[in-house]
Amino acid sequence: MYAAEHQRDDTTEFLGKRSSDYRDALQQYADAWRPDIACMKRFLNPKRGERILEIGAGNGYFSLAIAQELGPDGLLIASDPSVDQLSDLEQHAQDDNIRVMATPAETLEIGLKDCDAVWSRGAIHHVLDKTATFTRCGEVVRSGGRMVIADIFAGTPLARYFDSFIARSCSTGHEVAFLSKEFADSLCALTGWAPPKFHDMITPWEFETRADIGEFLHLLFSATDDYSPGDCVDAADDFLSVTETGSGWALMWPMTVMTTTRPAHI
Ligand SMILES: C[S@@+](CC[C@H](N)C(=O)[O-])C[C@H]1O[C@@H](n2cnc3c(N)ncnc32)[C@H](O)[C@@H]1O
Numbered sequence: 001m002y003a004a005e006h007q008r009d010d011t012t013e014f015l016g017k018r019s020s021d022y023r024d025a026l027q028q029y030a031d032a033w034r035p036d037i038a039c040m041k042r043f044l045n046p047k048r049g050e051r052i053l054e055i056g057a058g059n060g061y062f063s064l065a066i067a068q069e070l071g072p073d074g075l076l077i078a079s080d081p082s083v084d085q086l087s088d089l090e091q092h093a094q095d096d097n098i099r100v101m102a103t104p105a106e107t108l109e110i111g112l113k114d115c116d117a118v119w120s121r122g123a124i125h126h127v128l129d130k131t132a133t134f135t136r137c138g139e140v141v142r143s144g145g146r147m148v149i150a151d152i153f154a155g156t157p158l159a160r161y162f163d164s165f166i167a168r169s170c171s172t173g174h175e176v177a178f179l180s181k182e183f184a185d186s187l188c189a190l191t192g193w194a195p196p197k198f199h200d201m202i203t204p205w206e207f208e209t210r211a212d213i214g215e216f217l218h219l220l221f222s223a224t225d226d227y228s229p230g231d232c233v234d235a236a237d238d239f240l241s242v243t244e245t246g247s248g249w250a251l252m253w254p255m256t257v258m259t260t261t262r263p264a265h266i
Pocket of ligand 1: 014055085128
């Protein structure tokens with residue numbers, strides 16, 4: 001691991017219990033997001049030796065999988081404003097191909113201009129200045145490089161679920177700004193990215209029982225005591241879909257993946 005910068009901002013949402021609950025959810029249900037790892041590999045397609053910047057890395061669930069694909073000659077720069085979120089990644093990253101930066105995307109300074117790709121999952125809706133973020137990402141990516149953003153987009157069932165249930169039940173609230181496809185398209189045009197493509201994906205989050213889905217969601221979104229795990233799985237079933245599979249239960253999670261590239265003439 002390279003140098004880490006430590007920056008604490010008490011307005012950061014993912015601190016303390018919100019962050020430790022998030023980590024506990026992913027530790028207790030480590031296989032739940034396996035389909036999301038497959039989705040990341042499909043769209044980001046990280047290759048050996050590449051340099052990739054990750055925005056909003058959280059506790060590194062995707063970072064470790066990406067770094068493994070990059071191999072010892074590659075580099076993953078995992079950034080997030082929350083020191084608490086990044087602490088797991090700092091502790092568990094064994095390879096020296098991960099550099100951790102405790103910085104919000106809007107003010108990121110990575111000191112490189114030739115990254116092959118930018119990856120972000122579930123974080124851009126927390127980023128308030130998306131214009132600055134797209135601009136900065138463009139400055140660090142080489143011509144022909146790519147940007148892949150998997151997130152909640154405005155107007156989708158997932159956005160309705162967050163605005164209706166998560167905003168009330170999450171212990172920190174959920175004051176965010178979802179990208180619309182139209183605004184993302186404009187942002188790409190304004191900041192020198194090629195017209196983006198949007199892929200509406202449904203990844204099944206995998207569990208043994210229906211009750212496990214409630215426990216996972218209760219932790220992942222750090223629900224207040226007013227909401228039980230049962231409430232959490234019922235709301236997910238109302239807004240999304242919870243279904244029995246051949247091997248257990250799945251929460252069908254509908255995310256949008258935006259892909260774009262840096263045109264060669266920029
Ligand atoms: C829902 S978590 C997603 C974490 C990880 N990508 C994942 O999929 O597990 C959102 C993350 O966005 C981070 N975040 C919030 N504001 C941000 C900003 N301005 N720039 C970059 N990341 C931000 C949070 O600290 C948090 O770790």
